[in-house]
Amino acid sequence: MSKKELFGFCPYVTSQKVLTGKWSMYIMYLLSLEPAIRFNELQRKMPENMTHTTLSRQLKMLEDQGLIIRKEYSQIPPKVEYSLSEIGKKFEVVLQALCQWGNEYIDYLNGES
Amino acid sequence: MSKKELFGFCPYVTSQKVLTGKWSMYIMYLLSLEPAIRFNELQRKMPENMTHTTLSRQLKMLEDQGLIIRKEYSQIPPKVEYSLSEIGKKFEVVLQALCQWGNEYIDYLNGES
DNA sequence: CAGAATCCCTATTGATACTG
DNA sequence: CAGTATCAATAGGGATTCTG
Numbered sequence A, B: 001m002s003k004k005e006l007f008g009f010c011p012y013v014t015s016q017k018v019l020t021g022k023w024s025m026y027i028m029y030l031l032s033l034e035p036a037i038r039f040n041e042l043q044r045k046m047p048e049n050m051t052h053t054t055l056s057r058q059l060k061m062l063e064d065q066g067l068i069i070r071k072e073y074s075q076i077p078p079k080v081e082y083s084l085s086e087i088g089k090k091f092e093v094v095l096q097a098l099c100q101w102g103n104e105y106i107d108y109l110n111g112e113s
Numbered sequence C: 001c002a003g004a005a006t007c008c009c010t011a012t013t014g015a016t017a018c019t020g
Numbered sequence D: 001c002a003g004t005a006t007c008a009a010t011a012g013g014g015a016t017t018c019t020g
Helices: A011-018 A024-033 A039-045 A052-064 A086-090 A092-109 B011-018 B024-033 B039-045 B052-064 B086-090 B092-109
Strands: A068-073 A079-084 B068-073 B079-084
Touching: A011 B024, A011 B092, A024 A039, A024 A052, A024 A079, A024 A086, A024 A092, A024 B011, A039 A052, A039 A079, A052 A068, A086 A092, A086 B092, A092 B011, A092 B086, A092 B092, B024 B039, B024 B052, B024 B079, B024 B086, B024 B092, B039 B052, B039 B079, B052 B068, B086 B092
Parallel strands: none
Antiparallel strands: A068 A079, B068 B079
16 A cells, blocks of 8 residues: 555545544534534533533534534624534435444344344 | 433444444445455555554454454465455445545545535 | 533554464 | 554543633
């Protein structure tokens, strides 16, 4: 294999790097359901064992990578809405494939091979 | 959100957990190209900075999760072949979606948005 | 409300050496 | 050839505290 880092060249390695994080897929899915969603609203939809710190970090990562858009309203109390960017919306195709396969895999885990 | 662990229930969280590992997507892709591939052959196709230790671990993980099949031939020198399992083959749909999106994302990174 | 800063802990990686 | 064992380095996640 070449000495080059594959990130930015191989679509699989690049995708995987973009999607690091325990919850990124699920976050992307939740964001795909609505045009925009607020921070706390999103947190309530996440598993309980995920703290706001972690959610905040993951959102920032996804934002830095260009997958999501953060819109801040200048008001008190603060209001911030997250939504999918253009390239983020294109990711929905992957989400659909992943949803279908994930369910098949869950069936497989449950022994319905 | 419920107290339940989402692994085994939510297709997104389950998929993401299955696909942890820096190289799992790429390994699955390489395995999808051929009916079977030997360890060293596979390693040569991986980036140089991935050691055989890491490859070995990732393969074992994927095998434990049922995505790939390890076939060992009783001979000297040893010969081991890896291939996709049934559920692993079904994953190819995801790989295709991921390939397309990954390339779009690479374009996006290069500023052709 | 929506974070940032900090610390700690664990999981993953990579490097190296050894084996049947 | 195809691993395993071990260790050091790192990155990621969670808990807690503080802020405008």
